[in-house]
Amino acid sequence: MLIKSGSEQMRQQNILLVLSGLRRHGPQSHTDLGTRTGLSSATVSAITVELEKAGILERSEQQPGAGRGRPRVLFSQARNCGYLITAQISSDAVQYSLVDYAGRLIDRFDEARRHDAQSTSRFAPQFREALARLAERSRLARDTVMAISISSKGTVDADGHRLLWSPLLGEQEIDFAALLAPDWRAVVTLSNETLLVAQALGIAAKPSAEDHALAVVSLGHSIGLGIARLRRHDEVEASAPNFGHMLHAPGGGLCRCGGHGCIEATAGFYGILRTAFQVPADTIPAKFVPLPEMDKIAQTARGGNRMAGYAFRQAGLALGNGLSRLMSFHGRLPIVFTGPGTRYFDLLAPGIDEGLSASHEVRLKGRPEITVHPDEQRLVFEGHLDRALTGMDQAIAEARLSPSEKRSA
Amino acid sequence: MLIKSGSEQMRQQNILLVLSGLRRHGPQSHTDLGTRTGLSSATVSAITVELEKAGILERSEQQPGAGRGRPRVLFSQARNCGYLITAQISSDAVQYSLVDYAGRLIDRFDEARRHDAQSTSRFAPQFREALARLAERSRLARDTVMAISISSKGTVDADGHRLLWSPLLGEQEIDFAALLAPDWRAVVTLSNETLLVAQALGIAAKPSAEDHALAVVSLGHSIGLGIARLRRHDEVEASAPNFGHMLHAPGGGLCRCGGHGCIEATAGFYGILRTAFQVPADTIPAKFVPLPEMDKIAQTARGGNRMAGYAFRQAGLALGNGLSRLMSFHGRLPIVFTGPGTRYFDLLAPGIDEGLSASHEVRLKGRPEITVHPDEQRLVFEGHLDRALTGMDQAIAEARLSPSEKRSA
DNA sequence: AGTTTTTTCTCGACAGTCGAGAAAATAGAT
């Protein structure tokens, strides 16, 4: 059964329309909103008045000298209406950011992670403490933080509450929602890192709108994949399949997940290292490979070293074959590479091409468009912003009746 | 941007709600509809009166003796409100069915297809002629046919208008929408056969609702895959990835698609035949393998013939590995096997199991639930009904204002 | 015939959107 539609839903929908228009296209006037949303001027008025009263919107100053006529007044999000905290967990550090409702960065710091034995057990309390510190530094009442958005590599449960498996903490499951529930009133969401990248690229790629989807591959110690499907009406639906541990070749090298022949076991940094140094493929994978070491291997490969070159080519092949399979499922789609591994893209490209050509889709319609976008961290942050702030907009639209509204108006 | 919401959309949505409630749960009374949809009695009244006037709904007789009180009158679809034609194209025949708006089968016939050289060029005119005959046999005005729903194996374009590639007609592209446009006013949709099976299983599996998705594999001369995602509110979103031509093993046997190492090249009937008879793997695949011949191979395999047994096991392995990759993308999901190949399921099962166990998902959460459902043709028909009739409901809801409505009421 | 029970139908109130036009605010013209 679908959902019932009353005048209630109608208003919610139109409020959301206004908020998301403002979100995607910045401060706008009454008339802009009207033409953009298709709503009549009268309706826009009713909505903006209501949101202004509720403290969600505020009127910016009009820009003067913009031609004849009454000057437009721009509406924009009220900054102090609520705050968002993002936490990007990566292998060597966690980056914490505090952002206001309008999407402006207020404060940010990194906290390095150590790779000793106790680091995993101490992770949760350290995380909690860091969040507390972030709020304190800006003298922010905790109740004003409406959302906490966390990202990590690995597998996340459907609710976005628990980290089920991660390359950093292994099978140590963390329930972030439960961890933060005592301290915070905010909505806590955990997302796969590459999913957020896909989200960010999805909304950015929107204007072209030629293709209906795109894929992004994160190259690093482990391999991540994100898919963004571009739905009608500016919506982006992102997902993050477990690509790194998809079967590449049965009986292949030992993977960190305990399986054999995963893509990551050949194309992740430790896989490349293993092949390059001719370590037996069932050797327990390295926990962490420093970038300089990878750089060194890449240098020897570029200098003509056979085995190093072969390692990168095999890695590319694993990626290409995997992407070929991806395209069997989702059709041919443009591919973006990101992450630290992109600095070896020249070495990976031939293998990727070879692997891709095994696909029916590629043979029929040609090679997909491939681009490289090295700055992964920034994309992750953008993904955080888009998802979390849109979520706040939604929550505002849905919670419209509770505050006062019944008595006063 | 989302879509604007006015009182118009509100009514459309609620009309759709009533129609789909009626569709999924059969004839119902005023009150039933009210509780099911959540709409107030007054609103249900307004809607049913409108639809009755428009000739979409009609009141069935009340069933007498059902206790005290005023007897309920059941609403149901007006049969003569519109008709649907379905055409199921399979390798050896095309089945044409005529169905009324309530989903009742009115007429049906099969037309055999021959496998000679001219058959493909003659296909289109024969198809057109058969549709004409179907309408004529029931003395039906063509304008009353609202939808023509066609299914085939192979690749379909996004609009559902053109058959891009099929195992039966190869690269000979057919634009069914264009083919039928001169003769029919109806909406023409082409769907992948296995997608329809997934749709049918999806709506049937709904009550359990434990898993959020399911996959169905069609085993035959070629291999089909359908996925049904169970969305909230009774909605099923079905898709049909190009599974049969997904890469199984690089450099594997020659496939009908022209590639090497596709799943189908090992697991399709011709692939099994090739392996069983030790024909070189780059031999041009047989166009068609009669079932009795497959039965014979299966018999020898069951009787202990090494090579025949190996052929089925390899086929199962290709399927299992493919499904393992599917689960890397979609998570662990229950699997249904259908199609003529299910009669060899005992021989395929060991290979499938072995292939599945290579998946990270399976190792973590255990083997997925596997069921067999041999009667593919009936499932395809059910899928046709659900998709096409739901589409008609939607069209009715959307086209509400045009007929009269403005003048009369 | 009267009462009870259940269902269907109808009426007034309410929420929300829309079109049109009034009011506001500015730049340029006189």
Add this chain to the structure above:
DNA sequence: ATCTATTTTCTCGACTGTCGAGAAAAAACT
């Protein structure tokens, strides 16, 4: 300095649609 043209914002009455409550209908039971 005042007036006019122009553009934007705001307001009012009409319309559409939903909802709750109660009236009307239609059967079974007493």
